[in-house]
Amino acid sequence: MSGVIDIVYAEYNYWIYVTLMMIGFYAMIAKKNLIKKVIGANIFQTAIFLFYVSLADITDGTAPIIVGHGAEHAEHVEHAADVIYTNPVPHCLILTAIVVAVSTTAVALALIIRIYNEYGSLDEDVILAARRELQPEFSEHARQKGVAEVSEQ
Amino acid sequence: MIWILDITMLFFLVICAIAAISIKDLLSAIIILSAYSLIMAIVWVEMHSVDVGFTEAAVGAGITTVLFIATLARTEGRSED
Numbered sequence: 001m002s003g004v005i006d007i008v009y010a011e012y013n014y015w016i017y018v019t020l021m022m023i024g025f026y027a028m029i030a031k032k033n034l035i036k037k038v039i040g041a042n043i044f045q046t047a048i049f050l051f052y053v054s055l056a057d058i059t060d061g062t063a064p065i066i067v068g069h070g071a072e073h074a075e076h077v078e079h080a081a082d083v084i085y086t087n088p089v090p091h092c093l094i095l096t097a098i099v100v101a102v103s104t105t106a107v108a109l110a111l112i113i114r115i116y117n118e119y120g121s122l123d124e125d126v127i128l129a130a131r132r133e134l135q136p137e138f139s140e141h142a143r144q145k146g147v148a149e150v151s152e153q
Numbered sequence: 154m155i156w157i158l159d160i161t162m163l164f165f166l167v168i169c170a171i172a173a174i175s176i177k178d179l180l181s182a183i184i185i186l187s188a189y190s191l192i193m194a195i196v197w198v199e200m201h202s203v204d205v206g207f208t209e210a211a212v213g214a215g216i217t218t219v220l221f222i223a224t225l226a227r228t229e230g231r232s233e234d
């Protein structure tokens with residue numbers, strides 16, 4: 001039992017990352033407003049970044065910047081081997097991923113502006129209803145009718 | 154890692170995430186998302202990943218908020234859910 005508590009306590013970063021991920025996932029699925037969906041996607045992405053940075057962190061580690069580098073700090077060089085650095089590779093991955101996240105957000109918001117100009121609403125149900133009215137061949141009823149006609153032949 | 158600061162900031166992070174997706178006024182939701190990004194930047198600097206921290210503060214809390222508000226200016230600011 002104490003083992004379970006130790007895991008919950010020691011890995012709390014991971015529990016928070018899963019919680020944030022599920023909050024974002026819920027927003028992407030259940031919210032009807034398109035901007036709310038993009039906010040949910042943002043929360044989902046940052047939760048994954050939190051997971052990667054938590055992986056890189058080491059107990060008693062310091063930022064991955066060389067200690068004692070340069071002539072003016074030459075007296076510290078003999079201690080440089082004792083310094084523990086956090087892993088910098090996940091940091092580089094996440095630095096790239098943040099830029100990609102902003103780009104996908106920008107594309108999503110540009111599409112949202114285009115959809116609003118076309119349908120006059122950001123609500124998913126209103127947009128889908130307008131689409132069915134404009135293009136009846138895409139509606140569920142017409143699709144099922146088409147399936148029935150094909151099966152009759 | 155300073156664990157008490159870490160736990161406090163992660164707690165605020167979850168509160169901000171829940172508030173950002175449950176508030177009906179979209180401008181408020183976007184500002185709360187900006188606060189979320191800033192708290193996330195604090196968490197990362199505190200976990201010794203300083204480069205990711207200030208990139209998130211500049212890009213996540215800055216540019217993303219500007220993009221969202223520019224979208225809001227061209228569309229409507231009220232959400233049904």
